[in-house]
Amino acid sequence: MATLQTKSAARLMMAPAVIALLIWMIVPLSMTLYFSTLNYNLFNPAQTPFIGLTNYRFFLTDPAFFTALTNTLKLVAGVLAITVTGGILLALLLDQDFYGVNIVRLLVIAPFFVMPTVAALVWKNMMMNPVYGTIGQFLNWIGIGAIDWFSAYPLTSIVIIVAWQWLPFATLILLTALQSLSEDQKEAAEMDGAGPVSVFWHITLPHMARAITVVILIQTIFLLSIFAEIYVTTSGGPGLQTTNLTYLVYSQALLQFDVGGASAGGIVAVVLANIVAFFLVRIIGKNLDA
Template sequence: MATLHTRSSARLMMAPAVIMLLVWMAVPLAMTLYFSFLRYNLLTPGLEEWVGFFNYKYFLTDPAFGDALVNTLLLVGGVLLITVIGGTMLALLLDQPFFGQGIVRLMVIAPFFVMPTVSALVWKNMFMHPVYGLFAYVWKLFGLEPVDWLASLPLFSITMMVAWQWLPFATLILLTALQSLDEEQKEAAEMDGAGFFSKFVYIVLPHLARAITVVILIETIFLLSVFAEILVTTSGGPGTQSTNITYLVYTQALLQFDVGGASAGGIIAVILANIVAFFLIRLIGKNLEA
């Protein structure tokens, strides 16, 4: 019953949000694309010139790019593995009735609300410090040589920190999905003599499949852009051992002032993210019709 009148006022109501987002997305992205074809360094203003695909060639053949790409994939993959498996197990646990369940649930989701810089500095200093950190203390307790986590295992350490922050997200979403599972279906399976594992594999897991997909896709979007944790702990080092694509573009832009190179890197990051986004959008779009 939308009349012509209401339809045009609806359009008017939508306009501010649409226009602002359009400007926010299109203008800077177009500028990045344009810059990526220029030789453009903030230290040598006035010397900008068109260089075609030079920046892309430079960025893609830079050994640091290969390292950063591998690190990005390892970081995203590692965190996904830990949070999806850990999150599923935690969700199953929190779905069981026990004393103080509500409090345990609050404790489990708490890390998600800790800002990335706090989380990174707390882990770096109070836990992973090679001399005074709690891990060093525990290692010595067992007669082991303390590990200098961020120097010898930088990417692994950062993966752990980030996984700690994202585990609550996976848990919370999987728990929500789990609680919508029909109780009677489980009971029927139990009466048919299904054990824990067959119940899990044939009933719970298929029910969770959708939620797990959502967790994987959304986490991937955010994890491709992990930045603060790297900045305040290792600054991408030693060497490029913990540099991801986001951090590499940042160093290129704001530390080396190479606008052209950084822009080419930015465009490459956008393309990578788009591959993931393509699947996510389709998944959520399907849900919208239902």
């Protein structure tokens, strides 16, 4: 009886927070769903006739949608490849005992705390500028010649900027997992004649599998909504080469003033993100159970 009363009291105490969270989520989603069924243009906000699913049909058949979806997938895949691979290598390096390791760890983690807009401005003006950027001056110095990154390789440039921001996060998670690995296992393998590559492949990497899965899950959820880096550097261009789903929705709402179409695009983006999150959660759940 006391246990039931305790559970009831706990649920009663949690109820306000749960209700507030539901309102916080459901009200904006409901408004977006409502606007997506209207012909709502900011040039004529007084006339918003109901048009049903027409906005969804136009959005899903727009060639820009498929380009934005492809760019989104390329952006996520490219950043994950760099951050996971680089995170593993940096975690292995920072797990060693050398002079100044704590300072190095702090410097490696620092980029994660830089605001996306600031990071994009720094890379655009100080690193990738073909005239006075650090990378351009270095390429000129070695005789290759400066590259106008945002014109020649726009999507690659965005991938580099975003990966630079998220690499510290991956390194921190993977380093934490690596430090929980028992040294006895590695010493036993080395005594049996296993080399460094074999120890890494058969002991270290399997031990880091769960952490790698967590990194992929968390980063994917956030990378699907990358916006500031694109807005500051390329504005979705040249053409549509760096337009992802987030920027496409923004351009329809605030550049084309089509609130109805942008709302439909937002719902489509939410559905796609939830589908990706669903499969990732299932994958990480299987890994954790294993």
